[in-house]
Each structure stands twice: as C-alpha cells, then as structure tokens.
Amino acid sequence: MVSGIxxxxxxxKATFDAIRARPFxxxxxxxxxxxxxxxxxxxxxxxxxxxxxxxxxxxxxxxxAEIVGAAKxxxxxxxxxxYVAPTQPPNQHAxxxxxxxxxxxxxxxxANDLALRDFAVxxxxxxxxxxxxMDAVDDTYFDQLEEDVYGYKRILPREFVVELQRWxxxxxxxxxxxxxHWNRGMQPGEHITKYAKRLTKEQKKLKDDNVCxxxxxxxxxxxxxxxxxxxxxxxxxxxEWVATPAKTFxxxxxxxxxxxxxxxxxxxxxxxAGIRGFTGANAAVEITEGVRDVVTTxxxxxREQSERKDKEHALAITQLKSANDAxxxxxxxxxHALAAIxxxxxxxxxxxxxxxxxxxxxxxxxEKENTPPPKKKRRKKRKNKRATTTTAGDDDQAAKEKxxxxxxxxxxxxxEGLEEWxxxxxxxxxxFKKHMIELARKKLKRLEDE
Numbered sequence: 001m002v003s004g005i006x007x008x009x010x011x012x013k014a015t016f017d018a019i020r021a022r023p024f025x026x027x028x029x030x031x032x033x034x035x036x037x038x039x040x041x042x043x044x045x046x047x048x049x050x051x052x053x054x055x056x057x058x059x060x061x062x063x064x065a066e067i068v069g070a071a072k073x074x075x076x077x078x079x080x081x082x083y084v085a086p087t088q089p090p091n092q093h094a095x096x097x098x099x100x101x102x103x104x105x106x107x108x109x110x111a112n113d114l115a116l117r118d119f120a121v122x123x124x125x126x127x128x129x130x131x132x133x134m135d136a137v138d139d140t141y142f143d144q145l146e147e148d149v150y151g152y153k154r155i156l157p158r159e160f161v162v163e164l165q166r167w168x169x170x171x172x173x174x175x176x177x178x179x180x181h182w183n184r185g186m187q188p189g190e191h192i193t194k195y196a197k198r199l200t201k202e203q204k205k206l207k208d209d210n211v212c213x214x215x216x217x218x219x220x221x222x223x224x225x226x227x228x229x230x231x232x233x234x235x236x237x238x239x240e241w242v243a244t245p246a247k248t249f250x251x252x253x254x255x256x257x258x259x260x261x262x263x264x265x266x267x268x269x270x271x272x273a274g275i276r277g278f279t280g281a282n283a284a285v286e287i288t289e290g291v292r293d294v295v296t297t298x299x300x301x302x303r304e305q306s307e308r309k310d311k312e313h314a315l316a317i318t319q320l321k322s323a324n325d326a327x328x329x330x331x332x333x334x335x336h337a338l339a340a341i342x343x344x345x346x347x348x349x350x351x352x353x354x355x356x357x358x359x360x361x362x363x364x365x366x367e368k369e370n371t372p373p374p375k376k377k378r379r380k381k382r383k384n385k386r387a388t389t390t391t392a393g394d395d396d397q398a399a400k401e402k403x404x405x406x407x408x409x410x411x412x413x414x415x416e417g418l419e420e421w422x423x424x425x426x427x428x429x430x431x432f433k434k435h436m437i438e439l440a441r442k443k444l445k446r447l448e449d450e
Contacts, residue, residue, distance in 0.1 A: 008120040015124025019047050024136040032137055035178075037168035038209070040136060041067065041161055044129055048157075051125050053118045057081040063125050066157050072208070085156070086122045089115040129157045133164075141167045175212055182206065182214065186226045192260055196253040199223060220249040227256055232263065398424075398431035 024043045027036050044067045051062040057073075057080050058065070065073040065083035073083050093112035096105060130152060134142060142163055145155050170178075182202050186195045199222065203214045227233065227241075237259050244255065403421050408414040425432040 008116050011117060012120040012124040015051065015121050016128045018050070019125065019128030019132060022047070022132075024132045026136050028136070028138055030138075032141070032164070032168050034168050034170045034174055034211075037164050040133065040164065044133065044157060044161065047129055047132075048125065051121050053121050054114060055086065055118060057083045063122065066122075066125070067161060069158050069161075086119055089119055091116070126157055130155065130160060133157075133160050137164070170211060178206065178211055179214070183222055185222075186230060192227075192230070192232065193253075193257050195226065196223060196249075196257070200249075216249055220247070220252060223249060223252055227252070233259060394428065395431065398428035401427070402431070402435075 022043075024040055025036075027040070032040070045064060048063040048067050049061060053062060059077065059080045061073075061077065066085075068076070070083040073080075089112060091112075093108040096108050096112075100108075134152070142152075142160055145159055145163055146152055147154065182199075186192065190198075199219055203219055207213050228238070233256070241252075241255060244251065401424060403417065403424055406417075408417050
C-alpha cells in the first residue's frame with residue numbers, strides 16, 4: 001500500500017511537471033482579446049488531451065471534459081458516458097470487506113488502485129493548468145475565484161475558463177476580422193478536400209462559440225469562387241457543373257472531389273503529364289468574362305477607390321495653391337493701390353505750386369520780347385480742391401456728416417448712397433483721404449492674417 005501511494009504521488013508530480021514545462025502564451029499587462037483567450041483555452045485543451053486516464057467518459061480525449069464542460073463534451077461525444085467530475089477515491093475499495101473469493105477481492109483492489117492512479121493524474125493536471133493560466137494573464141481576470149481559506153486550491157480548470165470568457169467578449173471589429181479570416185480562401189498547397197473540411201469545421205466552431213453564424217449559402221459561394229480561381233479544372237468540367245440542377249455545398253464538394261480524384265489518377269497513369277499539364281495552364285483563359293468579374297470586383301473597387309482618393313488629394317493641393325497665389329496677388333495689388341492713393345493725395349499741392357510757378361515764368365519771358373505778344377488772358381488761380389490741411393473743428397464736422405455704412409439692397413438705395421458719399425467726399429476731401437487709407441490698411445491687414 002505504501003509503495004502504491006508513493007507511486008501515485010510520483011505520478012501526480014510527473015504530470016504537474018510536464019504541464020508546467022509547457023507554459024501558456026503570456027498576455028500580462030493588458031486585457032486579452034477574444035482570440036487570445038481562445039488560444040489560451042486551446043493550450044489548456046492540448047494539455048488535457050495529453051493526459052492518460054481510464055475513466056469511462058474519457059475515451060481517447062483524456063481530460064478534455066475538464067476544460068469544455070459536461071454539456072459540450074456530451075454534445076461532441078454522444079457515444080461516451082456522461083462526464084462526472086473525478087473526486088478523491090478511498091485508499092481501499094468500499095466493498096473489500098464485504099466478503100467474496102480471493103479473485104473478487106483482488107479485482108476490487110485492482111479497480112481501486114486504478115482509480116487512485118487516475119486521480120493522481122487529475123490532481124497533477126488541475127494544479128499545473130491552473131498555475132499556467134494564472135501566470136499567463138493578470139489576476140484581474142481570475143481573482144474573483146479566490147476563496148478565503150483555500151485560495152485557488154479547490155478551483156477547477158473549467159471555472160477558470162468560464163471566468164476568462166466572461167471578461168474577454170467579442171467586439172464588432174473582432175467579429176468582422178474573424179469572418180474575413182474564415183473567408184481567407186484556399187491556401188498554397190492545400191488540397192481541395194482539406195479546404196472543404198476546413199470551411200465546415202471553422203463554420204461549426206464559430207457557431208458553437210456564439211461568434212457568428214455563417215450560412216451554408218455563403219459557404220457554397222466561398223467554395224465555388226475558389227474552384228473557379230484555382231485553375232484545377234478545365235472548361236468542360238466547369239460547364240458540367242454549371243449545368244448541374246441542384247447546387248448545394250454537399251453536391252459541390254462531391255462533384256469537385258470526384259473530378260480531382262479523376263485528374264490525379266490520370267496524372268499518375270500518364271507519368272505526371274496529366275490533365276493540368278495539357279489544359280490546366282489555359283484554365284484562366286477559358287473562364288468566362290462574367291466569372292472573372294465576380295472574382296476580381298473587390299480588387300477593382302479597392303483600386304478605383306485608391307485612385308479616386310489620390311485625385312481628390314491632388315485637386316485639394318492644387319486648389320489650395322491657387323487660393324494662396326490669388327491671395328498673394330490680391331495683397332500685392334492692394335499694397336500698390338494704397339501706395340498710389342497716398343502718393344496721389346500727398347502730391348496734389350506740389351502740382352498746383354508747379355503750375356503757378358510756370359505761369360509766373362511765362363509772364364517774365366514775355367516782357368523781355370521786343371514785340372509784345374497778344375495780350376494773354378491770365379488764368380484764374382484754382383482753388384486746391386485737394387487741400388489736406390484741416391482743423392480739429394473740420395474733422396469733428398466731417399465725422400458728424402459722414403454717411404452711414406449700410407448694405408444697399410435696391411438700385412435706388414445704391415444711387416442715393418453713392419450721391420451721399422460723393423457729396424461728403426467733395427466737401428471733406430481730407431477726411432475722405434483718411435477714410436480710404438484706413439479702409440485699405442484694414443483690408444491689407446486682413447489678407448496678411450489669412
């Protein structure tokens with residue numbers, strides 16, 4: 001008995017060490033995504049499958065039921081007995097003292113020893129898997145399972161799985177990414193029979209895990225696109241399929257699996273120069289334009305969208321540059337106009353003085369002539385309408401009489417407004433000059449700010 005107990009302890013430790021030697025993928029420091037949580041659960045399943053036990057519900061699946069739970073395990077394995085969580089068996093069979101022959105007693109002892117051995121594996125498995133999981137994720141995602149006295153000693157692996165799944169829920173973006181992954185197409189070197197099985201297997205898993213429900217019609221559509229694109233089948237084969245009346249995923253896989261088998265047999269018989277050697281190279285040319293459009297529509301749309309965005313970006317840059325050039329030209333024009341206005345207004349009195357000096361010099365020259373010229377009619381001195389010298393009283397009066405700024409909505413208002421401004425301009429030219437310069441400066445400042 002002592003040697004049996006010692007060997008069971010050794011078996012428990014060996015199981016524990018084997019699981020701990022293969023730690024789970026760490027996701028410490030952040031919340032696990034749904035895909036990361038599923039990967040952790042897969043690592044737990046792999047550890048469970050590696051355990052060798054003899055329970056009548058185990059079959060070839062080891063301790064897998066400890067991870068997936070009794071309900072799912074029964075659904076996936078209807079031919080096995082229902083899962084019952086193992087418990088510690090007694091050191092001696094309960095019926096050992098009930099009497100019986102030596103053979104019966106020996107059989108009971110053997111059965112009890114086997115139960116003790118199986119449970120040693122269970123204890124090593126539970127302890128190792130639980131510790132691996134707690135090392136892989138932050139305690140936020142399992143600390144609610146901790147008991148006051150026992151800590152995590154009595155917590156089963158399935159309880160850790162349920163708690164992890166409670167935190168790691170799916171988002172819409174993750175669901176979309178998962179659907180795209182399922183629809184990734186046939187991979188290089190993947191046989192079409194394996195591809196069909198993979199579609200069905202992953203479809204079932206996504207539905208069982210409550211991720212998304214992919215319809216059989218979508219599965220058929222995905223499968224057929226790959227059959228058209230793969231180039232395995234010639235025109236006659238595809239025409240035969242098109243003429244098939246009942247098109248389902250089951251009929252499609254049966255049809256193309258049969259054709260693939262015929263091709264492979266022919267290739268082996270012909271020494272490798274099979275149907276694909278003769279006609280497969282032209283398969284893409286033989287596909288109709290309509291099917292080609294179905295296969296490449298997504299790529300064309302993506303390319304057109306990219307080109308459209310490039311054109312919009314280039315147009316925006318061109319418009320921005322044109323607006324900037326126009327603003328610079330307008331700024332330069334206003335600066336030039338302001339300088340011209342200032343020069344014209346400031347130079348009026350100089351021109352008048354020049355005109356008067358010219359008149360005086362003309363009179364002096366005429367007196368020096370021997371023959372007096374015809375009597376010239378002297379020009380009257382003009383009043384300098386552009387005089388800019390004003391008094392404080394003039395400025396105050398000009399400000400009082402300055403027309404009011406308002407928007408003209410009719411032709412009549414515009415005509416009356418222009419007459420009012422022209423009258424004010426003639427009466428107060430200096431004030432009008434200041435007004436125009438101030439307006440030009442304000443517009444110049446606004447353009448510089450822009």
